[in-house]
Amino acid sequence: MTQATSTQIQLVSRPAGWPVPQDFRTVTVDLPALAPGQVRVRNDFISVDPYMRGRMNDVESYTPPFALGETMTGGAVGRVVASTSDQFGEGDLVVHALGWRDLAQGPAESFSPVQEVPGAPESLYLGLLGMTGRTAYVGLTAVAGLRPGDTVLVSGAAGAVGSAAGQFARLLGASKVVGSAGSARKVELLTGRYGLDAAFNYKDAPVREQLPAVIPEGVDVYYDNVGGDHLEAAIDVMNRDGRAALCGSISGYNAEHPAPGPDNLHMLTTKGLTLKGFTVGFYQDRFPEFQQKAREWFTAGRLVYDETVVDGLDRAVEGFLDMMGGGNIGKALVKI
Structure with missing residues (x-):
């Protein structure tokens, strides 16, 4: 399996008050050839969410803070482009937590298959259906x-x-x-x-x-x-x-x-x-119940949604800061 490069966004300083673009940097990372049981995913959308601001502080919380100088993580959805795992084949749609990058790679267990709902765009599996x-x-x-x-x-x-x-x-x-x-x-x-x-x-x-x-x-x-x-x-x-x-x-x-x-x-x-x-x-035990009801409501046309989307990983920080300032309607996303 060939090597690849991934463009990724890292936190380089902890914000004091409102984050600024200088708190982040963009890097290019060489991905090694896939080891057995791994998959490589090209992200189509990544999620930017309010909770990520808390992870920029070096304080104890329900999830570890972002480490300085390392690529941030967050929700993402995309398709498998290479696999050495029996769980996934090329073209499979998956969701995972390796956002803030265009190409993600890791053990198959880090990715979850999406049971696609007719009429639902890929982005919705990070939002209303995710x-x-x-x-x-x-x-x-x-x-x-x-x-x-x-x-x-x-x-x-x-x-x-x-x-x-x-x-x-x-x-x-x-x-x-x-x-x-x-x-x-x-x-x-x-x-x-x-x-x-x-x-x-x-x-x-x-x-x-x-x-x-x-x-x-x-x-x-x-x-x-x-x-x-x-x-x-x-x-x-x-x-x-x-x-x-x-x-x-x-x-x-x-x-x-x-x-x-x-x-x-x-x-x-x-x-x-x-x-x-x-x-x-x-509350993971309630997820199947939610999945059933949300699919039923969406298929019946009883749910509506809005998305605020910025285009390009190079605008991910911009999209995050705009969302924190209340500039979004509905789900804030970055289209890769």
């Missing part, structure tokens, strides 16, 4: 225990996970779904395209002031992608026995100093609230 969708689904079901008739609030509802969570909540029987977003255009998309019952622009006024009017009946389930002022405001309006699934806190990812916590945590006691953080990897 890790993004799984994160939204398990947060609503396994973490927050969504029940038919619940009122649901989703923060960051025009992003990748948020737009999936809003739609899934509706399909799972929520009586009302409300979302927050950061522009008038996104607010219009939430109600006009994603089918939410109401939405608001968190930049128009403090979230704490807007929520009581937007959702006067209170919140039973809160799906949090933002943290900060959104979490504090949600606690104010949560109903007794309300449940919050804490998926992310993008509002604080670039902060140079920790922000004060919510000032109303006493309501967890007086209202009997449950706030539970999670990462999707803890």
Whole structure:
């Protein structure tokens, strides 16, 4: 099996506050000939996600930080171009975690075959039908225990996970779904395209002031992608026995100093609230259930999706920074 070269992006300095292009570099890496049981994949799309910002800090978390001077990792989808494994043949579509590069190579166990859904583009296996969708689904079901008739609030509802969570909540029987977003255009998309019952622009006024009017009946389930002022405001309006699934806190990812916590945590006691953080990897037993439902909903035309795509690995850092600044609608991707 012949050698090949792979263009890859590495982290060279840990950002203080907002990342800048100088924190990254592009390198060309020589890939050796395939060893027995390995595959080589040409990535078609790579994912850029908020959690990657946390991995740029040298702190303990649920996943190790990126090492300086080494190629970063992340979700990717592509096709096998060479294989010495019985598990894969040339042309097979796979998903894996060797993103931030155009050509990936490793043991066959590092790659997962995609069961393709008619009409679904390859990119969707990183989004609505992939890790993004799984994160939204398990947060609503396994973490927050969504029940038919619940009122649901989703923060960051025009992003990748948020737009999936809003739609899934509706399909799972929520009586009302409300979302927050950061522009008038996104607010219009939430109600006009994603089918939410109401939405608001968190930049128009403090979230704490807007929520009581937007959702006067209170919140039973809160799906949090933002943290900060959104979490504090949600606690104010949560109903007794309300449940919050804490998926992310993008509002604080670039902060140079920790922000004060919510000032109303006493309501967890007086209202009997449950706030539970999670990462999707803890709920792999729910993946088959999600896969079945998501495929059924997509095939029936009950799901819509948007993608913000930049072309070329040379623009991957640009795409990541734009996503962190809220410039994306739906899933943020880099097309290789």
